[in-house]
Amino acid sequence: MIDGVIDFIVDCAVKFGAKPDLEFNKPYVFRKNVGTDALKDNGAFFGFIHPEEEGSGPFHDFSLTIFPNDQNKPWLVCLGIGSSGFKNDYELATYPGLRRLFSKLIDERGFCKSDFADIETSLPKSITGIQDLQHIKNTIKTYTKVLPACQIVDDPESAKGKQIIAAFVAGYSKLRDWPTNNDHRKAVSEALESFLKTETTDESEELKNLLKERKYIVLQGPPGTGKTRTAKSVADKIGAKTFFTQFHAETSFSDFIFGIRPDTENEELRYKENLGNFSEALKYAVDHKYENVILIIDEINRANLSNVLGPIFYLFEHKMDISNVEIEIAPNFKINKLPDNFSVIATMNTADRSLAVVDFALRRRFAWYTLKPKAINSNQFFKEDFNRIQEIFDWYATSTELNLQPGQGYFIANTDNEMKNRIRYEILPLIKEYLQEGLLRNAKEEFNKYFYDRLKISIFE
Template identity: 30%
Template sequence: MSECDAPGDEANAASEEEFIAAPLVPYSIDNIVADGCFIGRDKLQQILDRFSSKKNLILQGPPGTGKTWLARRLAFALIGQRDDNKVRAVQFHPNLSYEDFIRGWRPMGDGKLSLVDGPFMEMIEIAINDPGSNYVVVIEEVNRGNPAQIFGEMLTLLEADKRTPSEALELSYRRFDGERVFIPKNLYVIGTMNIADRSLALVDLALRRRFAFIDLEPKLGKPWRDWVQTRYGFDTQTLDRIESNTTALNEMISADSGLGPQYRVGHSYVTPTGDNGIKDPSAWFCQVVETEIGPLLDEYWFDSPATSKKAKERLLEGF
């Protein structure tokens, strides 16, 4: 597992005798909705169509709007199957470099240096050798690193109209004189971007021009209510209070001149996960406020504890 692979992407190895490949089943927009997406089918289809044509897509939005969750499922829908072997997840961070992501020299056990391909070059090679299938690189928190520096000359090759051998470029580190690399048409990139973190870098115009950007919003409405009620047995009264209180909190956040709409609390915070039912929905929500939303609000209003306290009290009205 390389330095920039996202946690959890390295599967436990199994012997050849023990490994039995599970049959791959088709995956589509309908499966995304069935998995618990609260965006309408038509909107999801528009996003998928844009991803397919632009080849590079970034999902941006407030915390808790399901950016990473949706990115992986859009990747599966583009591939047409829920095939983890065709999706590579990478986490960007401040220490990530071109040498980690594309290619660079690495010390080996014998003390010598070896030229090692990063995850992006590995996916390029795999996609070129399997032109009949689509492959996707999922980049989590694109703006937590320095995308222009990490991609290097690959930034130019990302453009949809440069995905041909005739547009190939020499890399900073070449395996042989004259080696040129291009990104194949069947390799797609989807990233996520947190727009509420003050510490993160702004994305430069060069990157923006090569990606389509989709804004994700907090989704508290009928699809969310139906999902939580059907799957976890929440009563209507509790759902009403959670929705109205969270909506009121988000209006308060949006109206704050020091924050704004990008700091709203996403629906993921108030959507249970897992297969186990929730015995006491009210107690569950209070725990979420105490351990997840509350600390987030304390961070938002770090210079105004009274405002944070008021926001938490408003969120817990009726509970």
């Protein structure tokens, strides 16, 4: 069985782009210690280590390591680190995408460290103490600090077992940059596909249900993810009367709630009352209690919310019973509770780093729904460009930096020439700005290669 699995992982490696027959620049060094004594003392292992390491003895850096046995008991498949620690791979260990990838390859019978550069923390007892692995407990104890990702495989020769092992080899191939052509990349994608699938959800339907439960929602996400469009779609879906406003730095209480303005049509200076967007929508909801009313607030975090909302902030409690406190919205217009047929959908651009953090009181009063960049089915959608940008973000971006990824709206064009113009005059300046602000530093050469391959333009010119 062991020899069969060894042949399988070597074949996978070749399919994913490794060329073990090269005299120089070999893709890996293969280690194998599966003799009778090793199996008896449960110290058997085999797998790939860094190509600069020796064929025996302690080694450095990331490895693909498999701990087998000859007792028909579960095996352990791991992304490991040599007991000598890091020599060439420390920077690689800090890339968020590496952990992001391997975390998707494990299930409840596996483990993934929160920090792949950490070689001081041992595996949790949920792995070291599990009954299924008692036959290799000494091995696990020896390497407990240098196994950032591992997965129990009950039967390595079964279809499921081979699927897991192939996925780990594919992950290691991405780590080592083995793929050099489309066939290699396609094979890697196919090996990872079932692990990386994300469930497709009808966001409008999900938001419609959330709105019914919570009443006040903020749609947050990077630019181009269709936040405003989605808000309008939800309003249409429930047949609501829609009011729309967009906040900016100068939006004030008098714009949004109530104020007075000069009457410019009168020859003498006089003022007239002005109902803001909120008050107009609210008054309509009060007067039409059997009709759903939605106020859409675009770019809610662009304004000074304390100044804009004033005392009405108190009313945004989705389960508020009638209060004994009345809030004056406008002269002769007081309420102690927002009507049940009145809802608010706000949008917030998570890539706008110039904006103040939304305070926790507002966060408690609203439900927060994140719209992420996603591929769409359209002849005008340039999927290859979208996928390349997404791959760079997924590999190099921190959780916070993922909020900067350009959404699908950036990749819609009628012709390739139009798409190139969008890349040149919209996406490239955006990425360049990120880099100039010190964001996504590790990805700068990847971005530069993408723009040069696509436009023959360097991002640093």
